[in-house]
Amino acid sequence: MSSVTPRHEGELLHLFSSGQTLIARGQGLVLLCKEHYVDVVGSDAMVGGVADYSCQKIFLLGSIHFAHSQSSEERRAAFEERIAWINDLSELACEVVPLQRAQKCLTKLIQAAGAKAIADLSDEWLCQVCGVLPNTMTMARKGMGLPASPAMSDVNIAQDRLLAQSL
Structure with a gap:
């Protein structure tokens, strides 16, 4: 080969x-x-x-x-x-409940590639593996004790700053 x-x-x-x-x-x-x-x-x-x-x-x-x-x-x-x-x-x-589908997806990917590799991927990409919304993938990560998606963390920080400025 x-x-x-x-x-x-x-x-x-x-x-x-x-x-x-x-x-x-x-x-x-x-x-x-x-x-x-x-x-x-x-x-x-x-x-x-x-x-x-x-x-x-x-x-x-x-x-x-x-x-x-x-x-x-x-x-x-x-x-x-x-x-x-x-x-x-x-x-x-086939898993009907989106959060459970996201958790099963994360478990499968972590078994195959390791938690560090999966932690480096954004929720926007991961959610497309199992057909859930990015926020559902974020909740699945959180529920499994995994670090937040790098991209989503940056988005959340920017949203928090805008919210603080508007108050």
């Missing part, structure tokens, strides 16, 4: 938009941001091809790198791993 080391996100997006498929390797997660949702895959899963043609942004959490597959067996196994991630996310989506 030949390793692929893109120099920046733009190279990966170009590979994906050209229809190439790669296999994610290492420890961690790949978040594939589409127009209306975020797809998540772990190590040994296929990325790219028609599944990720419309990918607009990519987050690599942990020590993920990419490789080309050398055999049809490798491609099949990577595709099956991608399907397993899709099924896991589909199960999360």
